[in-house]
Amino acid sequence: MAELSALEDPKIRAVNQRHGDDHGVNLSKLRAVAKDLKVQQDLAVQLWGTGDTAARLVAILISRPKEYTASELDAMLRDGRVPKVHDWLVNYIVKKNAHVEELRTAWFADPDPVVASAGWALTSDRVAKAPEGLDLPGLLDLIETHMKDAPDRLQWAMNECLATIGIHHPEYRARAIGIGERLEVLKDYPTPPNCTSPYAPIWINEIVRRRTLVPAD
Template identity: 65%
Template structure:
């Protein structure tokens, strides 16, 4: 096993040992900053990744450790669990139960990106989650749609998705609206034949139009986002062509 992120010693692959290491890394300032974003933990994420790396063991034990850490309900422990778990060894029902328990934003984000997107059950989860009445679950479904727009668009009905976005995004709850907007931008970027319609929907709905964007960063407002990423892609293609 690798050395501890905090002390340089070995972390035993047990829940108690991992949580003790996380407790040693707890920082009040980090917790205060995280809590402003809804994440109730005070561990620097780079150091948290170090804890996961230091808790290596055989695959079967590693998977069980991940499940046991998840079961604690503790946010930092769950983040370590998501770094340890083998997504392909989780059933669709297990991942579905996890997304319904994932209330902390960073846990939700890592669960979607590190587990659901790598799961052989991705398509089943996408279809199940997208129409869920829980806005966070539905948002996860739309995150999977965005992933498929880039990776496997042939499984999607892109014009129908634009119909749904046009009808629902404006009045959707914040988290769901954000994920639907990501899909709108993805379609505009990846599907040239639908780009004009995607931009038009974004311009008319004006979702995230006034979102504060730091200098030199791309606005999440779909028309600006689409235009900028397409420009970059065309510029890169010209440079390599």
């Protein structure tokens, strides 16, 4: 904790706070701390218990994902609501845990929009990697009905799922693009140069274009 405190940078904290993250540690330096610690499950649990955002990010990086129970991960997600903690927890821990599908289905329908956003993020992962058994037209129906008025983080996750369906499933591409065009979610999102817009029609078309380019010899 002292080491993390020494890495605190007020300028980084100011930038992070604009995105809802309450820590001021450069992520490269934070990752270096975790690399030095290596995997230590007991320490990870202790660091998580501090409630400190930087400590929780380190905890995620030094965890053994398979050692967490479903109830532990559920409690961690509901408690770890800072965006970066939420994102790393889902991507670095939950996706590698044996209970991922159980948690995906439980979180997907949760009334808490932050929890539901995790369910949608995991659903996007399945859409891309293991879509068997998913009702893709049903997902598009839900997105079309609810995404426009969803809270920000849930809206972002639903939009990602919309784009993922359009990118990976050509049979639903036209409908996915059409939904994006009608709802106009994130259409005006500020996008840095050389980055792809999160507006689903642009996102879908750009990734599909890249994938259809013939590699140079």
